Amino acid sequence: xxxxxxxxxxxxxxxxxxxxxxxxxxxxxxxxxxxxxxxxxxxxxxxxxxxxxxxxxxxxxxxxxxxxxxxxxxxxxxxxxxxxxxxxxxxxxxxxxxxxxxxxxxxxxxxxxxxxxxxxxxxxxxxxxxxxxxxxxxxxxxxxxxxxxxxxxxxxxxxxxxxxxxxxxxxxxxxxxxxxxxxxxxxxxxxxxxxxxxxxxxxxxxxxxxxxxxxxxxxxxxxxxxxxxxxxxxxxxxxxxxxxxxxxxxxxxxxxxxxxxxxxxxxxxxxxxxxxxxxxxxxxxxxxxxxxxxxxxxxxxxxxxxxxxxxxxxxxxxxxxxxxxxxxxxxxxxxxxxxxxxxxxxxxxxxxxxxxxxxxxxxxxxxxxxxxxxxxxxxxxxxxxxxxxxxxxxxxxxxxxxxxxxxxxxxxxxxxxxxxxxxxxxxxxxxxxxxxxxxxxxxxxxxxxxxxxxxxxxxxxxxxxxxxxxxxxxxxxxxxxxxxxxxxxxxxxxxxxxxxxxxxxxxxxxxxxxxxxxxxxxxxxxxxxxxxxxxxxxxxxxxxxxxxxxxxxxxxxxxxxxxxxxxxxxxxxxxxxxxxxxxxxxxxxxxxxxxxxxxxxxxxxxxxxxxxxxxxxxxxxxxxxxxxxxxxxxxxxxxxxxxxxxxxxxxxxxxxxxxxxxxxxxxxxxxxxxxxxxxxxxxxxxxxxxxxxxxxxxxxxxxxxxxxxxxxxxxxxxxxxxxxxxxxxxxxxxxxxxxxxxxxxxxxxxxxxxxxxxxxxxxxxxxxxxxxxxxxxxxxxxxxxxxxxxxxxxxxxxxxxxxxxxxxxxxxxxxxxxxxxxxxxxxxxxx
RNA sequence: GCGAAAGUGGCGGAAUUGGUAUACGCGCUAGACUUAGGAUCUAGUCCCGAGAGAUCGGGUUGGGGGUUCGAGUCCCCCCUUUCGCACCA
Numbered sequence: 001x002x003x004x005x006x007x008x009x010x011x012x013x014x015x016x017x018x019x020x021x022x023x024x025x026x027x028x029x030x031x032x033x034x035x036x037x038x039x040x041x042x043x044x045x046x047x048x049x050x051x052x053x054x055x056x057x058x059x060x061x062x063x064x065x066x067x068x069x070x071x072x073x074x075x076x077x078x079x080x081x082x083x084x085x086x087x088x089x090x091x092x093x094x095x096x097x098x099x100x101x102x103x104x105x106x107x108x109x110x111x112x113x114x115x116x117x118x119x120x121x122x123x124x125x126x127x128x129x130x131x132x133x134x135x136x137x138x139x140x141x142x143x144x145x146x147x148x149x150x151x152x153x154x155x156x157x158x159x160x161x162x163x164x165x166x167x168x169x170x171x172x173x174x175x176x177x178x179x180x181x182x183x184x185x186x187x188x189x190x191x192x193x194x195x196x197x198x199x200x201x202x203x204x205x206x207x208x209x210x211x212x213x214x215x216x217x218x219x220x221x222x223x224x225x226x227x228x229x230x231x232x233x234x235x236x237x238x239x240x241x242x243x244x245x246x247x248x249x250x251x252x253x254x255x256x257x258x259x260x261x262x263x264x265x266x267x268x269x270x271x272x273x274x275x276x277x278x279x280x281x282x283x284x285x286x287x288x289x290x291x292x293x294x295x296x297x298x299x300x301x302x303x304x305x306x307x308x309x310x311x312x313x314x315x316x317x318x319x320x321x322x323x324x325x326x327x328x329x330x331x332x333x334x335x336x337x338x339x340x341x342x343x344x345x346x347x348x349x350x351x352x353x354x355x356x357x358x359x360x361x362x363x364x365x366x367x368x369x370x371x372x373x374x375x376x377x378x379x380x381x382x383x384x385x386x387x388x389x390x391x392x393x394x395x396x397x398x399x400x401x402x403x404x405x406x407x408x409x410x411x412x413x414x415x416x417x418x419x420x421x422x423x424x425x426x427x428x429x430x431x432x433x434x435x436x437x438x439x440x441x442x443x444x445x446x447x448x449x450x451x452x453x454x455x456x457x458x459x460x461x462x463x464x465x466x467x468x469x470x471x472x473x474x475x476x477x478x479x480x481x482x483x484x485x486x487x488x489x490x491x492x493x494x495x496x497x498x499x500x501x502x503x504x505x506x507x508x509x510x511x512x513x514x515x516x517x518x519x520x521x522x523x524x525x526x527x528x529x530x531x532x533x534x535x536x537x538x539x540x541x542x543x544x545x546x547x548x549x550x551x552x553x554x555x556x557x558x559x560x561x562x563x564x565x566x567x568x569x570x571x572x573x574x575x576x577x578x579x580x581x582x583x584x585x586x587x588x589x590x591x592x593x594x595x596x597x598x599x600x601x602x603x604x605x606x607x608x609x610x611x612x613x614x615x616x617x618x619x620x621x622x623x624x625x626x627x628x629x630x631x632x633x634x635x636x637x638x639x640x641x642x643x644x645x646x647x648x649x650x651x652x653x654x655x656x657x658x659x660x661x662x663x664x665x666x667x668x669x670x671x672x673x674x675x676x677x678x679x680x681x682x683x684x685x686x687x688x689x690x691x692x693x694x695x696x697x698x699x700x701x702x703x704x705x706x707x708x709x710x711x712x713x714x715x716x717x718x719x720x721x722x723x724x725x726x727x728x729x730x731x732x733x734x735x736x737x738x739x740x741x742x743x744x745x746x747x748x749x750x751x752x753x754x755x756x757x758x759x760x761x762x763x764x765x766x767x768x769x770x771x772x773x774x775x776x777x778x779x780x781x782x783x784x785x786x787x788x789x790x791x792x793x794x795x796x797x798x799x800x801x802x803x804x805x806x807x808x809x810x811x812x813x814x815x816x817x818x819x820x821x822x823x824x825x826x827x828x829x830x831x
Numbered sequence: 832g833c834g835a836a837a838g839u840g841g842c843g844g845a846a847u848u849g850g851u852a853u854a855c856g857c858g859c860u861a862g863a864c865u866u867a868g869g870a871u872c873u874a875g876u877c878c879c880g881a882g883a884g885a886u887c888g889g890g891u892u893g894g895g896g897g898u899u900c901g902a903g904u905c906c907c908c909c910c911u912u913u914c915g916c917a918c919c920a
Contacts, residue, residue, distance in 0.1 A: 220835060220915085227834070227916060234920080255920060268920090313918075338918045348920040357918050431919060549914080623856070624843060629836090634843060639869095640856045646871095680847090692845070695855035702855090774851050779901045781851060819900050825850050829900050 010649045012613025016735040020121060028752050029123040031079040033538045040076035041539045042068040043518050043578070045547030045555075049084045049109035053116035055587045055595065055603045055633065056548075062618040063584065063627055063690045064546045065122040069731035070685040071544075072123070073758040079539055081521040082117065082124045084110050086133035087444045088510045089172055095443075095475055102443040102475060106133060116606065121614050121734050123754065130520040132513035137520055138445035139466035140530035141513050144562070145437075146448060146459050151569045153201045156457060159436055160299075163193035168479030170195075170440035181300070185477070192299055197438035197506070198447060202561045206231065206430040208575075209560055216580040218628075224552040230431025232256050235415050237349065237424035239267065241279060242321040242330055251275060251322055251333075254344035254429050258418065259410035260351040262399035263372035264324050265362065266332045268315060270339040270346040271298040276318055279333055283319025291316050291335065298337035313338060313361050324349075325423035327400055336361070344429050352389065359389035372399050373407075435558065437509040442475055442482035444507025452494035452501040461495050467503065481505050514555055515562035518542055518577065536572070545578040548586070556581070582688050585630020587621075592632040603633050615733035616642045622690035622732060644698050645736055648729065651705060652722060652740045662711035668769065670712050673703045674721045675766035678759060681728050697728060724759045774825040775800045777809040793820040800826035 023029060044064045047057055061082075068080040091102035098105070110131060117124070130137055148154045161170045162181070166188035175184045182189050202209075206229050212222050234256035240248040253267070269276050271294070280291045294316045315336030322333050338357070339348055352362035353371040362369050369383050375394035393407035405413050418424030438447065446467040448460035460467055470489045473482035483489060483505040494501040516530065522539055523532035563577035588594060589601025596602065608617055620641035625631040677700040684693045704712070704721060712718055722744065730737035730753045741753035750756060768789055773796060775783040783805025787796070797818050800806055806828060813830040820826050 223835060224915065230916095230919065232919070253920075257920085336918095339920075340918090343919050345920090350920090355920080357920080360918095429919080552915080620856095626844080631843070634857065637843065637857050643871095644856085650871095691843095692855085695845070698855055772851070776850085776901075779899095784851070817900065819850090821850055821901095825901090827850080827900050 008653055010646050012615055012645070012736065013610065015739050016119070016121060016614050019735045019738050020118060023752070023754075026752070028754055029080075029125050030127065031077060031125045033535065034077045035538070037075065037077040039539055040068075040071045040078045040544070041518075041542045042071065042078055042080045043521075043542045043545045044080075044082070045545075045551065046083050046085045046514065046517055047113065048088060048090070049086055049106055049113055050090055051109050051112075053113050053605060055605050057113075057117070058120065058605050058617060059587050059621050059630065060547065060584055061117065061122060062120050062614075063622050063688070065120065065124075066618065066622065066690065066731040067544070067685060067688065069123055069734065069754060070758065072754070073727065073730065073756060075757065078123070079125065079128070079521075080123050081128040081130075082122070082126075083128075083130035083517060083521060083524070084113075084132065085510060085514050085517070086110065086131050087138075087507075087513055089174075089441065089443070091443045092441065092475065096477060099476070101471070103133070103471060106443075119606075119609055119614055120618070123734075128521045128524055130517055130524040132445075132510070132517065133443075135466045135468055136525060136527070138469075138513065140520065141445045141508060141516070142448040142460070142465050142467060143462060143530060144516060144566070145508065145512070146462060146465075147569055147571065148200055148565055149459055151565065153204065153565050154198060155201070156196055156198050158194045159197045159199075160192045160194050161197075161440065162190040164188055164190055167477055169477065169481070195438075195440070197436055198449075200435040200437060200561070200565075202435045202557070203430055203432055205561050205564050206432045207428075208564060209432075209557060215576045215578070217578075218549075218581060218583060220549065221552040221556060221581060221583070225557055228432065228553040228557065232429050234258065234427060234429065235418060235424050236345070236427040237261065237325065237418060239322045239325060239349070241275060241333070242323050243278075243282060248323070249275065249278070251347060252345045253347045253349045254427060255349055257351065257354065258414040258424070259396060259399075259405075260354045260372055261324070261326045261349070261414060261418075262396075262402075263351040263353050263370045264329075264331060264349040265352060265368040265370055266334055266350045267322050268339050268348050268350055268361070269318070269333060269335045270341040271295040271335050271337055272341045273335070273339075273346045275320075275333075275347075276335050279318040279320025287317070287319050291318055295335065298335075301337065313357070313364060315361060315365070317365075325421070326417075332367075334365075342433055343431060353383075353386075354389050354391060356389040356391065359386070370398070372397055373410075376407075432557075435509075435511075435561070437512055438506040439509055440481050440505075441507050442469075442473060444510060445469070445513065446483070447504040447506050447508055449504040450492055450494060450501045451504065452497065452499060454499060455494055455496045457504075458495050458501070464495070469507075483507070511555060511558045515559045516566075518545075518559075519572070530571075540572070541574055541576065542578040544580045544582070546582050546584060549583040552583075582628065584627050585625065587630055588632040590633050590635055595633075603635075608638065612638060612642050613735070615736050616645055618734075619645060619694055619732055623694035625691065627688055627690050641694070644694075644701065645733060647705070648701055648725075649736065649740070651701065651708075652726075653743065660711060660714065662707075662715050666707055666710045666712050667715045667717045668765075670704070670707050670715075670721055671717050671762070671765040672768065673700060674717075674724055675762045678724055678728065679761045679766055682758070682761065685731070694732060697725075697732070700725065726753060727756055727759055730754060730756070771823055773799060775803050775806050776825065776827040777806060778829060779827060780809075782806055782809050789823065791823075793822065796820050796822070796826050800828065 042064065044061055065080060068078050072078040086106050091106045094105050095102040132138060162176050164171050164183040164186065166186045167183060171183060171190055176190050177184050180189055210226060210229055210231060234254055235258040236252055236254055239251040239253060241251050242248050276295060280288050313336065315334045318333050318335055320333045321330050323330055339346065350358040350361065352358040352367065352369040354373055369386065371390060373390065373394040374380065374397045375390060375392050395407065396402050396405040396410050402413060402417060415426050446469055448465060448467045450458045450460055452458050470486055473486050475482050478485060490503045490505055492501055492503050493499065519531045522535035526532045559577055563572060566572045589599060591601050593599055593601060605617065616638060620638045623641055624634060624637050677696050680696050681693050726737050726740050734754060737753050741747050770786045770788055773785050773787040774781065783803040785799065785803055787799055797820055810828065810830055815828055815830045817829040818826060
């Protein structure tokens with residue numbers, strides 16, 4: 001007998017192409033509103049059309065797709081859309097490098113990537129595809145800008161950018177290279193340039209963004225966001241500068257340690273603090289020049305460089321003084337690069353005795369150190385001998401009227417004192433800054449603003465949207481923004497007075513486009529608004545959002561801010577846009593390094609699909625690592641997944657050998673394993689535990705093959721097993737499952753496997769008839785016996801004591817205690 | 832420095848959340864079928880020791896300590912790795 005010759009060859013690549021075509025023709029992945037069924041909006045982060053699809057896209061999209069399919073089989077009306085985040089800097093870079101228009105480059109990439117994505121066999125409803133660079137999309141990005149502006153959440157202020165004086169253009173962070181911070185193209189050191197730019201008031205939602213009640217987001221993401229938002233409690237205290245002519249100006253600081261106010265011996269301002277210039281004006285010419293040069297140098301660094309912790313602190317005395325409001329003392333005011341204008345008030349009070357950073361600064365520049373907190377039960381170290389700041393709690397000393405206040409009351413009492421005297425008040429400060437959305441770029445959504453000499457910045461009326469991005473621009477580097485350079489585009493009329501006006505030539509940050517794309521998927525061609533309200537009511541919020549952890553802070557904070565702002569404006573409902581978030585890990589190269597062309601460790605998915613087919617790729621990506629962890633690509637491991645699917649194929653297609661009815665225990669064993677597997681696979685899909693799903697299906701296959709040699713294939717239970725197996729396989733390997741389903745003759749009757757329901761666990765069948773009774777003596781495994789289910793404790797104990805292993809190891813010992821774990825184990829404690 | 836996660840065979844990983852450690856797969860070994868095999872099938876594969884053998888004994892989840900009848904899982908200390916944030920006033 002040679003059963004193989006009757007089995008049709010397994011040709012996954014051809015089979016996949018066939019089904020993808022038929023699915024498209026049948027439209028089985030279209031998701032429409034169906035009030036009869038519960039909805040499930042499964043969203044995966046939209047890709048940037050960078051060129052070719054890489055393995056990371058497969059890793060992000062195919063397990064997410066498998067879960068979406070599972071949810072569909074569970075009875076949900078599932079929407080799993082995909083689109084492209086199509087604006088952005090890479091298009092401009094590629095355009096310049098290859099002398100091709102950014103638009104041409106972007107849309108050609110989309111075309112190619114769409115085709116590559118289709119090979120995955122995902123259940124994407126392409127009617128819902130949205131592309132952020134299409135006017136029918138960015139029209140609404142502009143509309144959202146206007147809504148936020150109208151709600152007083154947008155404003156314009158000067159902000160610094162990195163500017164290349166040679167290219168005459170703004171540089172993005174990634175275009176500035178090296179410690180001397182030079183331009184990537186011409187190597188000219190960059191300068192800092194202040195430009196008027198648009199911001200959104202994300203800080204207004206800082207407090208609410210810290211609340212995660214009611215949403216199921218990973219702990220990691222929540223922690224990252226909490227740290228990003230960085231809430232600190234403390235007090236604002238108003239000092240006063242002390243000019244030589246007797247005048248003074250208020251100088252506000254923020255402190256988390258108001259209880260140390262009597263220990264302030266100097267102050268430090270950010271180099272760009274407005275008071276620096278006025279304070280140094282009273283200094284000698286020499287000092288003024290020195291301060292000016294320090295400030296200029298400090299401001300040339302990035303915030304990251306300025307904040308580098310290992311860098312030695314530097315600073316300079318401005319020549320000015322301030323008055324401490326709690327004791328009237330006159331203290332020197334310094335400026336230093338480690339104080340940032342963007343955090344707190346851009347000014348700090350320095351308490352070297354109780355703050356390590358102030359301590360080091362004071363020691364370096366010979367400034368006074370004055371302890372005002374005495375730690376209880378610890379010896380007092382003379383100031384001259386102090387090695388570090390005393391940061392622990394203690395009793396307030398040398399603190400005027402508050403001397404003697406114990407640690408646990410100090411904070412409250414000082415705040416009350418400040419408020420009573422009118423020199424300070426309780427305050428909360430956030431690390432989070434307002435969102436700068438202006439980009440001096442061509443390839444983005446134009447900011448819909450017009451500047452009128454009469455009326456200033458005027459929003460473009462909604463009925464004039466979109467403000468179209470012109471195609472006929474000079475995008476090769478000329479030293480000017482293409483939009484500024486365009487001969488006619490910027491010239492327009494003021495919407496208010498009709499007089500000549502100019503358009504804003506900056507475009508929007510692409511995070512604007514991606515903050516609301518989940519809404520555009522609802523109705524990508526709808527022209528009555530950003531989305532069709534009927535679609536919104538049915539589909540939103542997003543039930544499950546998957547994507548990389550790298551978006552934990554920026555994108556995932558922006559999109560939450562956007563949603564909350566739109567909720568308050570009345571555009572959307574609910575407090576959160578995404579109920580559940582899950583992150584996939586990264587597929588590394590075989591050398592455990594990040595995949596990159598320069599390392600030569602890139603895995604090309606197209607080649608693998610050509611060789612193994614999409615189903616094998618899907619299965620392997622689910623199987624090879626924990627999804628949220630990822631890991632190095634094992635080039636040989638994929639063979640295991642390929643083998644598994646081939647074995648499935650053979651098992652289903654090999655004709656069953658004629659045999660007598662199998663023994664009842666064979667049938668029971670088959671059904672038990674089947675339903676136990678079903679139970680596990682169901683739970684694992686819920687939990688995004690994809691690797692154990694594939695393992696369980698492999699195990700079940702092995703069991704079925706073993707039982708077949710005992711005649712299991714001649715029982716009705718075999719048909720049941722095949723039916724359930726194909727259903728469980730369908731989300732993982734949709735093409736093969738469909739082919740087998742058809743082969744079984746079921747597609748004709750019931751339609752595609754992918755519209756079938758998920759089978760229910762037969763708990764009766766899954767229940768074990770017998771258990772393995774584990775016998776331990778003093779915690780060590782000594783024997784194992786099979787026993788019927790449902791034994792009482794006494795009976796288990798008796799059986800355990802009767803085993804040979806137990807008897808042997810209990811010889812000469814007295815049983816002190818017997819622990820019985822029902823249905824599982826008996827531990828005999830003896831000595 | 833701070834925060835988060837992790838450390839289990841030669842490798843990727845599993846373990847019902849305190850109850851049989853190493854499921855599943857890769858790799859490897861032996862055999863079968865083959866002109867051939869990088870195809871397929873069968874058996875074996877954590878380490879040490881004893882035995883011809885089925886087996887038997889001991890050890891093992893980064894290291895050390897603890898709680899417990901019982902610890903990969905809980906607690907404490909240490910080491911290592913990855914990721915994130917970094918003078919935050």
